[in-house]
Amino acid sequence: MAARTPSRPVGTVTRGTTNPNRLRRMDRWIAASHGPALRRADAPLAVDLGYGAAPWTAVELLNRLRTAAPAVEVVGIEIDPARVAAARPYAREGLVFRHGGFEVPTDRPPQLIRAANVLRQYDEEQVAAVWERLRARLAPEGLLVEGTCDEIGRRHVWVALGPEGPRTVTFATRLGSLDRPSDLAERLPKALIHRNVPGEPVHAFLRDFDRAWAAAAPYASYGARQRWIRTVRDLSADWPVTDRAGRWRQGEVTVAWAALAPRG
Template sequence: MTAQHPPARRPSAGRPVGQATRGTTGTNRLRRNDRYLAGLPALRRTDDPLVVDLGFGASAVTALELWTRLARVRPDVEVIGVEIDPERVARAREQLAAVRTGTTPFAPDARVRFEPGGFELPLPGGRRPALVRAMNVLRQYEEGQVPDAWALTSARLQPTGALIEGTCDEVGRVCSWVDVDPGGEPVRLTIALRLTDLDLPSIVAERLPKALIHRNVPGERVHAVLSALDTAWTRAAPLGVFSAQQRWIAVVEALRATGVPVLGGRTRWRLGELTLPWSAVAPG
C-alpha cells in the first residue's frame, strides 16, 4: 500500500488509511497463503463468503488466483481487491476486463472486483468479509503501528472472521502470517516453507510479520522457537533420504516433544507448514 498517514483507529472521513506498498507481486507468489485460507472454517462455514485481498499490489493476479483457489471449496466465494493507490485499482480493473473476454487463464465469470481503500475497508453496503488477507502490507510500517492496523481492519470482519496478515519472499517459498481475530487480537502464527533444498527453517526470520521481525533476538520466544527448529532440522537430516516432508514432520514432532504447543497435524505439516498459538511466540 507512497506514505500518507499511519494506521489509525479512526480514519478521517473519505480518506483511505494506510501507505502504498512497493506493489511487488507475481504469479503464484501467494499460493501457500491461498491454500491456508481455503482451509479456514471462517470461509467454509460463513453464509456470506466475502474475502478481501488488501493491498493486492501492482497487478490483479493475486486476487484472481485467490478466487480461483477458494472457489474450489466455496464456489460462491467473492473476492474484492482493495488498494490505496488509485492507479493500481485502475490497472487491475483493466486486467479484469481482459479476463472477462475469456482470453486469459482465469475464469471469465470470476467473482472478483477491485475497489480503492485502505485498512478501513470501505466495502459497498457496509458488508463484512469473512476473511481479509493482507500479505506484504505492513512490512514497511513501524512495529508500533501494527496493533492499530490490526484493530481497524479486524473491526470490519464478520463475527467469526479472521484477518490474515504476513510476509513472504518474492517467489513465495518462505512465508509467515498471523491470524487476527475480530477483536484485533493475534491468535496464531503460521510459517510455510518450500522444504526442497531448505537450508535452515530460520530463513523465515527475514520474512516474519512486522509484529515479530525485530524480535528474533535471544530472550524472545520467537527466537527460541526458530533456534529449536534449526536444531531439530539438523538432527533430522538422515530422514531427508526418504523425503523433505518426512524430515519436516520429524522436526515438528520433536518441537512438540519439547513442550511447544504445536497446532494441527501431519496433513498440514507435509505442506511445510507449522502453526503455533500466538502465546508461543508473543513478544516478551
Template sequence: MTRGTTNPNRLRRVDRWLAGPAAPALRRAADPLVVDLGYGASPITAVELHRRLVPVRADVDVVGIEIDPGRVAVAKPLERPGLSFRVGGFELPLGGRRPVLVRAFNVLRQYAEPEVGPAWDLVRSRLAPGGLLVDGTCDEIGRRSTWVAVSAGQGPVSLTVSLRLGGLECPSDVAERLPKALIHRNVPGERVHAYLNALDSAWARNAALGSFGVRQRWLATVAAMKTEGWPVLDGPRRWRLGEITVRWDAVRPAGNA
C-alpha cells in the first residue's frame, strides 16, 4: 500500500498529456476503459481524470483501483456512470476487460528498482492492443512531474518532463522526481544524467531570452535540444506547456535493452 498522500489538481500535467498526445489511443479504442492505479487515500485524482477525459471520449469509463479496501470504501459514494472504484493492484481486476490507458502515479516510486520491470510487464499483459501504461512521479502540488509511457507491444517508449516554468532555476531540479526506473541512474555514465546535463546547458545558454519571458527561454531550450540531436518527440505546442518528451532510448538505463 502506498502512503496515499495526494492533493487536488496534483496530476493535472499528466492528465493534460493523456488528453493530448495519448488521446488518439482512447478515441480509437473499442472499449474506452481507463484505470487510475493506486489513486491513494483520496479518490480526487480519479474524479479529475474522468472529468478531463470526457471531452476526448464522452463514453470514457474510468476505474480507480486501490489495494486498500478502506480507501475503496471511502471512494464508493462518488461512483457514477463512467466512474467506479475497486480493490486490486497491478493485476488489474477488471473482469477480463482490457484498459487502453493506465495511469500509475507515485506508486512504483515506493518499490525497489528491480521490481519496476515485472510490474510494467504485468500491467502490459492486461492492456488492450495499442494501450499505454503511464508510470510517473510528481511533487506534492504538481509543479514538477515526469512519466514513462510504456506501450503494450513495445515496452517503454518515451520519457516526459513537465515543469512549472515560473521560478524554475534549472531543469535538472526535476531529478528527484524521476520515475523509479531512472531516479537512481542520475549519475555519470548513465544516459539520463547526460540528458539532464544537456537540458541544463541549453537552459543556461538561452538565459538572455528570459527578458522576453520564461516561456520563450524554455521554447528555445527545447528547440536547441532537438537541434543537438536529442530525439524530441513533441513540438512547440507541447513545449509551451513546460513539457519535453524524448524517446526512451535516449535515457534508458545502461545495460537495459
C-alpha cells in the first residue's frame, strides 16, 4: 500500500498513553454501526490516528473490524517517528504503521478514521479545523470517530462525523463502575468538555440524565443494566436518542449532535 509523502506531518506529539483494550467500547460501536459501510466498500481502509507509544489499539482495531468486514485493512498513523519504528515489528497482513499526522498519508480515502485521545491536548478553538481536515480525507461513506476515554476504557465519549459534519455523540461506560451518568463529563471530547456549564446544551443533557438515573433507582434491584435501560428510555422522551435498547444494554447511548452542539 503506497502512501503519499507529506512535506511535514500536521499536528503535535501526544503523551502517547495507551493500554490494551482501552478502546474496546469505541471499537465495538464502530463495528456495529459502521460495519455495513465497510462491507460495501471495494477495499475498505481504516485509520488509527495517533495510536500512541504502543501499537495495541491498531492491532485490536483490525481484529474487531474484521468481525464485521473481513476485507478491511488498518493503517496506524503516528506523528512521532520513534513510535512508528517501535510499532513496525507488529505489522502483518492488513496492518501497517506509517509516519504522519492530520494530513492522513494513505494511498486512498479511508472509510474510517478513529482519533481517540488525540485532541485532548489541543485548544477548543482548534477542533473545528482539525475535524474539517480529517473529514476532507474520508471516502464518500466514510466516518470520523473522535473522542476521549479514561486510562482503562471504562468511560468514553465520542463524536461521529461524516464528510458533511458531526452527526452524533455517544456516551459509553462500564455500568458497574458508574455512580451517576454525569461522571462521564470528565471524558467529554474537547469540542464539548468546556461547555459543561449552565446555559449550554450538554450541561442540560447531563443534568437530565442524572435526574432520569435517580428516578430509575428502583430498577437497580434488577441490576445496573436494567437501571440504565430505563434511564435512557425516559431520557429519550426529551432528547433525540438515535439508538435502541440493543445498544443501551451495552452501556451506551447515542444522541444527535445538533441537540448537544455548543452555543455561539
